[in-house]
Amino acid sequence: MERPYIICHMLTSLDGKIIGEYLKEERAIYFTDEYEKIHKHYGCRAWMCGRITMEEHFTFGHQFDLKQDNIPTIPRTDYVANKDAKGYAVVVDPSGKLGWTKNYITDDYGLGDHIIEILTEQVSDAYLAHLQKLGISYIFGGKEQLDFTVVVEKLKCLFSIDKLMLEGGGVLNGSFLNEGLIDELSLILVPIADGASNTTTLFETSYFLKKPQPVNFFLKDIEKLGDGGIWMKYVTKRD
Numbered sequence: 464m465e466r467p468y469i470i471c472h473m474l475t476s477l478d479g480k481i482i483g484e485y486l487k488e489e490r491a492i493y494f495t496d497e498y499e500k501i502h503k504h505y506g507c508r509a510w511m512c513g514r515i516t517m518e519e520h521f522t523f524g525h526q527f528d529l530k531q532d533n534i535p536t537i538p539r540t541d542y543v544a545n546k547d548a549k550g551y552a553v554v555v556d557p558s559g560k561l562g563w564t565k566n567y568i569t570d571d572y573g574l575g576d577h578i579i580e581i582l583t584e585q586v587s588d589a590y591l592a593h594l595q596k597l598g599i600s601y602i603f604g605g606k607e608q609l610d611f612t613v614v615v616e617k618l619k620c621l622f623s624i625d626k627l628m629l630e631g632g633g634v635l636n637g638s639f640l641n642e643g644l645i646d647e648l649s650l651i652l653v654p655i656a657d658g659a660s661n662t663t664t665l666f667e668t669s670y671f672l673k674k675p676q677p678v679n680f681f682l683k684d685i686e687k688l689g690d691g692g693i694w695m696k697y698v699t700k701r702d
C-alpha cells in the first residue's frame with residue numbers, strides 16, 4: 464500500500480527540548496516565526512499533531528458533553544466528510560478527548576484546514592456522533608493501539624495526501640520514529656539551553672511503543688538562520 468512522504472518538522476533548544484523556559488526568551492520569537500515560515504515553504508497539504516499539542520494550541524481543554532442517552536451504536540468504520548479540502552489538520556486523539564467546535568482549523572490567513580481525527584475503536588459512540596454532527600472526518604488506526612502504518616496508508620487512500628508534515632509533540636514523533644515512518648527531519652536549532660530535566664524532547668518513548676529502535680539520519684542540507692540559529696534537513700534514506 465502507498466503512503467505519503469513524511470517530514471517531521473520541529474524546533475528544539477540546544478539541549479534537544481521541544482518545550483520549556485527557553486521559549487519564553489525574547490530571542491525565541493524570531494525562531495518560532497521561522498518555524499512557521501518553513502512550515503509554509505514545504506507546501507504540504509496535510510499536517511499532523513498529537514492530542515496534547517492540539518489541546519494546548521487549539522481546543523484549550525474544551526470537552527464535549529458526552530453524557531447523552533439514546534446514542535445509537537455507530538459502526539467503527541472510517542468517516543470521510545471532505546475528501547477535496549485544500550488543507551488537512553490530522554489529529555491523533557485515540558480515545559476522543561478533544562472538544563472541537565468546528566470542523567476546521569484557521570491559520571493567520573483565514574484558510575481552514577479540515578480536521579481528520581485519528582481514533583482507536585475504544586472511542587465512545589457519543590464522541591463519534593459529535594464528530595459527524597460537526598462534519599469532522601475520522602479514521603480508525605486500531606482496536607486498542609494505533610498502528611501508524613495503517614493510518615498513513617488510509618490518509619493516502621481516502622484523502623489523496625501525498626506529503627504529510629508531522630509536527631509533534633515528542634510522543635507522537637516517537638511513535639512515527641518507532642514504526643520507521645519518518646522520511647525527512649526538518650529541525651530548527653535555537654541557540655538557547657535551559658538544562659531542564661523532565662521536559663519533552665524531540666522523540667519520546669511511551670508505554671504503548673514497541674522496543675525503541677535506533678534510526679539513522681543522513682544530512683541533506685544545512686542553513687544558517689539569523690541570530691545564530693540553524694535549520695538542518697536530514698533524510699532517513701541515503702541518496
Ligand SMILES: NC(=O)c1ccc[n+]([C@@H]2O[C@H](COP(=O)([O-])OP(=O)(O)OC[C@H]3O[C@@H](n4cnc5c(N)ncnc54)[C@H](OP(=O)(O)O)[C@@H]3O)[C@@H](O)[C@H]2O)c1
Binds near residue numbers: 516556558632
Ligand atoms: N518545539 C516544537 O517544534 C513543537 C512542535 C509541536 C508541539 N510541541 C509541544 O509539544 C508538547 C506536547 O508534546 P507531547 O509529547 O507531550 O504530546 P503529543 O505528542 O502532542 O500528544 C501525545 C498524545 O497523543 C496521543 N498519541 C500519540 N502517539 C500515540 C500512540 N502511538 N498511541 C496512542 N496514542 C498516541 C496520546 O493521546 P491520549 O493521551 O489522549 O491517549 C498521547 O498522549 C506541547 O507542549 C507542544 O507545545 C512543540
